[in-house]
Amino acid sequence: MELSNLMVIFGGTGDLTYRKLIPALYNLQHEGLLPENFVLVSVGRRDKTTEEYLVGIEEGIRGNARFPFEEEQWNRLKARIHYYRLPFEDDEAYPEFDNYLCTLEHKYATRGNRMFYLAVAPEYFSVIVDKLQKNGLVREVGAWSRVVIEKPFGKDFASAKELSRHITHVFGEENTYRIDHYLGKEMLQNIMVIRFANAFFEPVWNNKHIDHIQISSTETLGVGDRGGYYENSGALKDMVQNHLLQLLAVTTMEPPIRLDTESIRDEKVKVFKGLKELDEDLVVHNVVRGQYVRGIVDGQEVPGYREEDRVADGSDTETFVALKVEIQNFRWSGVPIYIRTGKRMHHKSIEVSVQFKEMADLLYMKGYQSTAPNMLVIRIQPYEGVSLQFNAKKPGTTNEMVPVKMDFCQNCEIGYSSPEAYERLLFDVMKGDSTLFTRWDEVEYSWRYVDRITQAWAKNKPAFPNYQAGSEGPREAMDLLARDGRKWWTSN
């Protein structure tokens, strides 16, 4: 396997690079997974030397890498990091930048392959790609070039289509890596193994046995200093269009013919195509939006969304979304899937909970008060694991039943921490494995679905704010399930 050696991060002084990308590279270095002659060029707008740059990112590694900071590992990594100042719009600066890259390629004896990571605001995606092409920085003959595009990938279907056309025209679909960091999460990848490698789950994973599914990603954090970005996005585009619909696809797709990239992507796309189309009435009925007001989170008073930095007074941006999704295919017809995500909620967790249908009302169900539905809960974050709830006899001279749990915890063992999503994803780009990245048609169908919600919302002004920071979200989100005789599941 030939790994790419030259990596260029556009946005090298940004928050994502500092908190996620460089710590992920440090982790890869720690595991001995970085290629021998790896070299990183971090590009930013600020005028600074490589030495000055390294001081900042050392801090980022100390605070964010999963492996403890070790001088020896850091010394090895930092010897291969270079900072380069390049204003993205400056066409004339690119030929000189290319010369600089060629010098490094020669010095480090790389094979000429190039990996460009665009950790930049979305308005720069096309700008940079165009300039790379125009100035001959994209290698096509005798070596390859890959591009990694951060989110958000467009702001609706039309803009995403235009962006994709632009990028794939230069790099081709096979060298375009649209990142969705949820796909890099260890337990999300585990969903496929749980479903397709276990004889007791695969046969019951359908509408004959499953009552409903919940996919929930709640955060205690607010928007922090990303108010400017979030105002144009909101929870629907920030989380649902990408991360949560991907989670839904992996949970509900048919078994792929093979475990290769395209077979898996084909199955995910079929899920998106099967989503019941939303019209305005369905949006009103099945989709809830919310925005937080000042409240208490983890014992601390926190400001409301409208009080956050770079958020407009009276903003109507949603920080919470809950929706009921239906998939119209043989496997899932009649099984509602409830999705929710929100900022400044009661706790941080990402979970997929699958509730099985009740047993026939024969032997044990009638008259026994303490039966509970069988549940399979896949915990993606923060405590990675799986728990299975079932009924057992209460010990003693009684015939009563109690719900009990079998629990597998992946990261409870002291000393074990799962690889970070970005660590896995960066390594995959180096290897040229795009399985955990989204193909254009996945993006296309998810935008088509979400656009219908945005269009329906645009017709009505929301009654915001409608949930308190630190709570479970707006009342309407509880009602969404209560109407169907259900409630949100939270494992705690």
Ligand SMILES: NC(=O)C1=CN([C@@H]2O[C@H](COP(=O)(O)OP(=O)(O)OC[C@H]3O[C@@H](n4cnc5c(N)ncnc54)[C@H](OP(=O)(O)O)[C@@H]3O)[C@@H](O)[C@H]2O)C=CC1
């Ligand atoms: N931060 C996060 O947690 C996440 C971020 N993302 C996505 O990643 C991308 C980057 O986000 P983030 O790191 O937070 O952004 P930041 O605003 O922190 O960083 C932006 C980077 O772009 C550089 N830059 C901006 N304008 C120019 C320019 N004209 N010429 C040269 N350099 C320029 C900045 O350089 P300088 O500092 O020198 O001005 C900086 O390095 C965005 O698309 C975001 O949506 C996705 C998921 C999570």
Ligand SMILES: O=C1O[C@H](COP(=O)(O)O)[C@@H](O)[C@H](O)[C@H]1O
């Ligand atoms: O992409 C994003 O994800 C984070 C949540 O990611 P997690 O790995 O911490 O669960 C979210 O806070 C952010 O708004 C969004 O842009």
